[in-house]
Amino acid sequence: MNTDDTTPGWGDRLNTALLRMLPQHLLSRGMYHLARSETGWLKDLLIRYVVTRYDVDMQEALVEDPYAYPSFNAFFTRALKPGVRPLTQEGMASPVDGKVSQAGRIRHDRLIQAKGHEYSLYALLAGDGFMASQFESGTFATIYLAPRDYHRIHMPLDGTLREMVFVPGDLFSVSETTAELVPGLFARNERVILLFDTDRGPMALVLVGAIFVGSMETVWHGEVRSPDDGIARWTYEGDGAPHFSRGEEIARFNMGSTVIVLNTQHAVDPVNGLVGRRVRMGEKIAD
Numbered sequence: 001m002n003t004d005d006t007t008p009g010w011g012d013r014l015n016t017a018l019l020r021m022l023p024q025h026l027l028s029r030g031m032y033h034l035a036r037s038e039t040g041w042l043k044d045l046l047i048r049y050v051v052t053r054y055d056v057d058m059q060e061a062l063v064e065d066p067y068a069y070p071s072f073n074a075f076f077t078r079a080l081k082p083g084v085r086p087l088t089q090e091g092m093a094s095p096v097d098g099k100v101s102q103a104g105r106i107r108h109d110r111l112i113q114a115k116g117h118e119y120s121l122y123a124l125l126a127g128d129g130f131m132a133s134q135f136e137s138g139t140f141a142t143i144y145l146a147p148r149d150y151h152r153i154h155m156p157l158d159g160t161l162r163e164m165v166f167v168p169g170d171l172f173s174v175s176e177t178t179a180e181l182v183p184g185l186f187a188r189n190e191r192v193i194l195l196f197d198t199d200r201g202p203m204a205l206v207l208v209g210a211i212f213v214g215s216m217e218t219v220w221h222g223e224v225r226s227p228d229d230g231i232a233r234w235t236y237e238g239d240g241a242p243h244f245s246r247g248e249e250i251a252r253f254n255m256g257s258t259v260i261v262l263n264t265q266h267a268v269d270p271v272n273g274l275v276g277r278r279v280r281m282g283e284k285i286a287d
Contacts, residue, residue, distance in 0.1 A: 035073040035254065046072040054148035060084045077151050077252045085150075087247040088284035092156045092268050095205060096259050097149040097281050103141040103274045106262075111140050113185060123187035124206060124260070126167045126231055131195060134202045135262045139270055141285060142186070142260050145253065153251040154281050155244045156261060159196035159203060162241065166224050166232040167191050169209075186260060192216050192224050194250070204262040207251060218251040247282055261285075 037043055047066045050056060058064050062079040069075035087093060102112045109132065110118045122132045145151060169190040190209035195202060207216050217223045220242045226232035236242060244250055268286035279285060 035076065036071050038070050043069070043072045043075075047075050050076075050147055054146065056148050060150075073254050076255060079152070080150055085280055085282040087282040090287075091271075091284045092261075092263075092286040093154070093246055094143065094279040094281055094283045094285045095153050095156050095261060096143055096145055096151075097279070098143040098145040098259070099278050100274050100276065100285070101142045101144050101258075103270050103285075104139065106135060106138050106140055108136050111142075111260075113142075119184040119187050121262075123184060124191075125193060125204070126165055128165070131163075131193075131204070134264055135204065136265070138262060138264045139268055139286070140260060140262050141270060141274065142258060143279065144258050150281060151253045151255075152249050152281075153205070153207065153253070153259060155196075155246050155248050155250055156205075156285075157196075157198045157200060157203060158244070158246050159198040160241050160243045161194065161220070161236045162197055162202075163193075163195040163236065164218070164221065164224065164234045165193040165195075166226050167193065168226060168229055168231070186258065192218075192251075194218070196244075198267075200267040201264040203264075203267070205250075206260040206262065207253065208258040208260065210255075210257045215254045216251065216257075217254065219249060 034042075035046070044067050047069070050072075051058065051066050056066070058066055060080050062081050063069065066075055069078065085097075102114070104112065106121055107118075109121045111121055111124070113119050121135060122129065125132045125135075167190065170188045186206070186208050192207040192209075194205045194207070196204070209216060215223045215225070221234070263286070270286045271284060274285060
């Protein structure tokens with residue numbers, strides 16, 4: 001876990017260099033199986049490390065005893081007690097717990113990744129020109145989930161799902177320091193793009209995978225993968241299109257990562273002082 005000082009040090013540079021050389025997907029597949037092991041001593045060892053290392057607040061959890069979970073992944077994707085994440089009654093809600101690493105206006109096709117680093121909206125959306133054109137000159141918010149955070153993803157606005165896209169890619173860490181070291185990080189990593197219709201126009205949530213993120217899953221589809229290791233698309237129309245209310249759970253990370261929220265021009269106005277803040281799911285992040 002990085003401190004608030006996100007200036008990359010030699011350790012960060014070394015770790016990033018190692019990730020370039022290591023078999024990222026093989027390591028993540030290993031973590032996928034390890035996290036689902038129900039061997040008592042093993043899952044308890046993993047849970048104990050995370051609870052202690054990252055000071056996880058188990059009093060918020062629906063099941064407070066961390067060792068009552070059947071696997072490390074069940075602990076990591078734990079549900080919260082009702083009412084511990086009050087939902088804003090106006091504006092757009094944060095879809096997750098996490099730290100807002102960047103937010104603001106999309107400058108035509110360019111988003112800020114980190115100080116002094118930009119990347120392409122077109123690349124982030126897997127080269128889909130029509131989808132990208134809807135968000136040009138709009139707004140974005142990038143929220144990083146640390147290991148201590150709640151790892152379920154909820155709707156920022158009422159919306160109807162229109163498309164889901166799985167994009168294969170690298171599995172670099174998505175920490176703030178790595179974002180300063182890997183150009184186009186969020187457009188290079190594996191990700192799931194969710195496109196919704198809302199009363200404020202199209203909205204996209206981009207769920208970015210990372211090293212040791214075993215998988216991403218949605219409430220309507222389950223684990224999202226490609227049948228042939230390429231880009232995969234699912235479209236939803238008519239009565240078959242899932243509709244969700246603001247604050248409703250839609251997905252979860254099996255291990256931590258990053259969510260990028262995209263809105264069209266003039267749809268929302270991010271609240272002041274958002275960048276660098278820790279936010280909680282349900283908290284207002286835009287008017």
